[in-house]
Amino acid sequence: MKLVAEFKIHHRQVLGPGGDLVAALPEFARDSGEILRMYRAMTQVRVFDAKAVNLQRTGQLGTYPSCLGHEAAHIGIGAAMRAEDVLAPVYREFGTQLWRGVTMTEILTYWGGDECGNDFAVPRDDFAWCVPIATQTLHAAGAAMAFKVRKEPRCALAYIGDGGTSEGTFYEALNLAGARALPVVFVIVNNGWAISVPVAAQTAAQTLAQKAVAAGIPGVQVDGNDVFAVRDVVGEALERARRGGGPALIEALTYRLSDHTTADDASRYRCAQEVKDAWKVEPLLRIRSFLVNAGVWDDAKEQALLEECAVKVDAAVSEYLARPKPVTDAMFDHLFASLPAHLHEQRRLARKYASKPSGH
Amino acid sequence: MKLVAEFKIHHRQVLGPGGDLVAALPEFARDSGEILRMYRAMTQVRVFDAKAVNLQRTGQLGTYPSCLGHEAAHIGIGAAMRAEDVLAPVYREFGTQLWRGVTMTEILTYWGGDECGNDFAVPRDDFAWCVPIATQTLHAAGAAMAFKVRKEPRCALAYIGDGGTSEGTFYEALNLAGARALPVVFVIVNNGWAISVPVAAQTAAQTLAQKAVAAGIPGVQVDGNDVFAVRDVVGEALERARRGGGPALIEALTYRLSDHTTADDASRYRCAQEVKDAWKVEPLLRIRSFLVNAGVWDDAKEQALLEECAVKVDAAVSEYLARPKPVTDAMFDHLFASLPAHLHEQRRLARKYASKPSGH
Amino acid sequence: MVEAIALAHGWEMQHDVNVVVIGQDVGANGGVFRATAGLQERFGVDRVQDTPLAEATIAGMSVGMATHGLKPVAEIQFMGFLYPALDQIVNHMSRMRNRTRGRLSCPVVIRMPHGGGIHAPEHHSESTETMLCHIPGIRVVCPSSPARAYGLLLAAIRDPDPVMFLEPVRLYRAMRQEVNDDGRALPLDVCFILREGSDVTIVTWGAMTIETLRAATLLGERGISAEVIDLATLSPIDIETILASVAKTGRLVIVHEAARNVGVGAEIAALVAERGLYDLQAPIQRVAGFDTIMPLFKLEHDYIPGVQRIIDAVELTCAD
């Protein structure tokens, strides 16, 4: 039999679990100010996340999908993107979003049951959270198509989960992006689980990065708990895409340290030991160790940072809790650019039966 | 970067375009009776196909998708399958179907606008033609799941076109089959075109066989104009699947020598030279050359065979043309196992307005 | 109601080895609403299978399983995630029997949570039964109590043709009722009269039966006697029962959570306007979801019709 094609999947790591270097530092990481900026952001995410879970538990927020353990992936990607690029998140990517300018108040507003949370003041062109799994990958490809047709030097980046890679839509997006050499990067956050289904039950593929092969585009694995490696690999892919080099697929290996959402109880389907082991390689630990080893971080600074983060979170929570219930008109006023005739009557009816006075 | 996975795609060929052997003959091809049986079937398909196109041109058949050039793939696959296996065809796989026992009359009946053509007397368990691209791949996987759960030693085989590999459903079927190690084989008939879209515009993948990598299953290319290679590769995959070895994806490289269907005019989008070149490597030519070289075939036999085929086709056409128009009750009587109350009135109404007397 | 659904699964799997449960998280997790809790332990991983995260897969593999000897009972995690499965449902499942003239058929049940009202996230509160009811060749069923969920689900699984089984999320936990686990099915294709009355007929289904019955009670106190009909099988519609009721009451109000425009309520109104016009003493009223997107949960109870809206509609009808 004649060999007609050959493919290799590589894995990238810079920082070991103990903060030790296992490869050369990428350029950006030579600047300890930049590293600190990333570490602070990762910490902010974690503090926010814990608070959000707590708000749900106390009945002050709806179902909430924690991002505990995803901080390196989120901040690495945020830092690799440019402001003018466009993010297509799933529902869990609070880290990247905060880095890009989405506010904690906006996040809470949306997960508190109000569409206004999707109306980001910054970044205006990013997509909103996307609950129907995998659909966002085509939006990113479409936006990338717009950039290509309009000759704008921008990229789109779509997130997807390990479970999400089973949806046909995901492959369609990869294939479209490959066939038209679109400036888009797809990042699979492989956190081991799709609700209760482990990745091994999701697919027979040994790696998720190899799904790129189906679309004839580059695929690479990265240690998703290693913020240096993530930023490096994603940055490279974005730069190539921006220069017309086409799309890429990146699999970031991490772990969902939390339940799937606050509506889930992971103890029903996964063993405690696995979670315990995952805590040993979690993302904040290793960059903190790196910073401590480098002599630029200590307990006092850590304490100060945690307090600073908590203050910001509290301010956002107050702002969120102070928001009034949306008025019933909100159901109608953004449906179309201008309200069709037949909906005027329904809008009036909704006002009449509004469950609480809503300002009309 | 650490290498974590590696994949190779191979291409299999046995017969060269001139009928010369480029690899060792597979076991089955040592029996010239068996080879003749395949050649006769391929010829029968081609004679039937030409007649069907002709019937359409003369207003005696609906739109018809010619399989000109696909005979080696079709008969190779037909011969590799067992009677108890299940075929999920697209719309063009008349060769495999005839081999398995579908009659020419049934084919004409369906493409003549009557669902009765789907009610194969043999093989009862095969799926009917499938027009919505790629959907049949999941049916095959589902049937394979049934075989697995019910512990029946059977396999399913799904066809798909090169264009069809762009549909998300196709990847979902591959992934499901891989994840559950189902006894199913997928064959991509890469005939270069999806209506007017060439395969290079469909995907950036260098081969279509490599789409298997996304699902973690074996993928292989085969010369689809080489009936020996096709039967060999497909037979191997089916046997492995039957023994519990899981699914496979096979890309058969061939060429659509005809228009897409009788409703298409390929001269609008593809150049004459390409078609001319393809005729030089077409499937009947090479096995006929092989048989002539082996001294078991000559012009007289060829002439006799063609006549024999034409007689069979004419008989089928007569039978088809003699079929009465279906009665309007046919629209109702197979919708459910038993007709719900509200449809009785509609059935009566349909009889009343039947465009031609329909026996009621 | 969720326990009743699990019971019905268990009974039928026990009595028919070809019944196989598939879906996302239906195995170890027992379903995100626990409707398949305990089944995998009891019947094994071959008969209670977690599928990959892919709805077209769930529907498409169901077709292949059903045509080849199994009876899949599939769960779609929420109705808002049904759409990738529609191609398989519309183009194959619903017409397999018809297009093969009876040679192959699809005894499949697809279950899915239906509607809102439980503070769920975006896309988790849809009630787009219209899209299913319009499709010939499938049945659409929506129970309104644990007992009806049990009996109708058994009927759906035993039916030789595809059934879409919509489970109102508001009833999953809100409604508790002892269910007799005796394997008795309830009939498909017929309405259930939940309350007899003489002044007005109210037709509804699923979770809206709760608000409707509450409204009927309050109306009764005000001297209006409402007959409440649970449609139960949304397609095909048992119009005879409804026409008989309207012949008696002379008035018709239809209540549903789904958007009004081309809702199933429209079909009921149209049928009565065709076949019962002369019985009508007042215009038909539809009390339905607005023709807007189901809002996030802060406004969901401003979207779902409430008791007062139903009462007002009935009183308006009765004033005529």
Add this chain to the structure above:
Amino acid sequence: MVEAIALAHGWEMQHDVNVVVIGQDVGANGGVFRATAGLQERFGVDRVQDTPLAEATIAGMSVGMATHGLKPVAEIQFMGFLYPALDQIVNHMSRMRNRTRGRLSCPVVIRMPHGGGIHAPEHHSESTETMLCHIPGIRVVCPSSPARAYGLLLAAIRDPDPVMFLEPVRLYRAMRQEVNDDGRALPLDVCFILREGSDVTIVTWGAMTIETLRAATLLGERGISAEVIDLATLSPIDIETILASVAKTGRLVIVHEAARNVGVGAEIAALVAERGLYDLQAPIQRVAGFDTIMPLFKLEHDYIPGVQRIIDAVELTCAD
């Protein structure tokens, strides 16, 4: 009609550089019905793009293109192949503006052939507009002549929100008419009165306007004066025009090709039963496709309502 559609594309692409045509075989081949013939030569491969063979891709990429500066006009090759695109249409395209509170929006047109009657293969003759009309946040439009196809397509492309544009295949070639290529749009959201009359109102759309107008002529000869209304925008429905007509005629017949059960005709009947009941002098009649699968072509004209069925329904109504 197909030339009128190509003209409208050409005009708008010439005048708005952000209009981009995508779909299967829309490029070199000019569309399987030739509705985009010549556009790729004229506007290049960036603005007239063949997509991979994937309908979810077509809809999903349209969402991303539209939110980021383009105005995609997408072709789905046949309505029976729309279903894989529904997830993107229902869950995103229709609600992008609403869910982002106006921050992002989807000025997209999705065109698709609609209905049967041209001896096409299986799955090529669907008319499932109900599934689209029920979805809030999108418009559904169906022209009934070359001039209306031209004017309504221009309006659809210029509309800032998503429009599903259904093109009746029976009219593609059957109907020829000089179209003034002047870039003038026709209004959306309104009906067109094709024929004035005083005895009965007949509402229809798309290809069924042909049979309906023919029936109206024959009815006229028998002394029944039928007003024929082309619905044109199937969602939202211009009910005021219909109610005004029914107020005048006192009788309503609705004609459509789609299956009757939960068809768009049901909504029209329901609206009239709610708001025009006292104008009705006879029961409403729906003349529609049967609640069966659209058959293969040997029986398609036994499925699609014919002139005689329309005449009989009108005469029945008028006899009341």
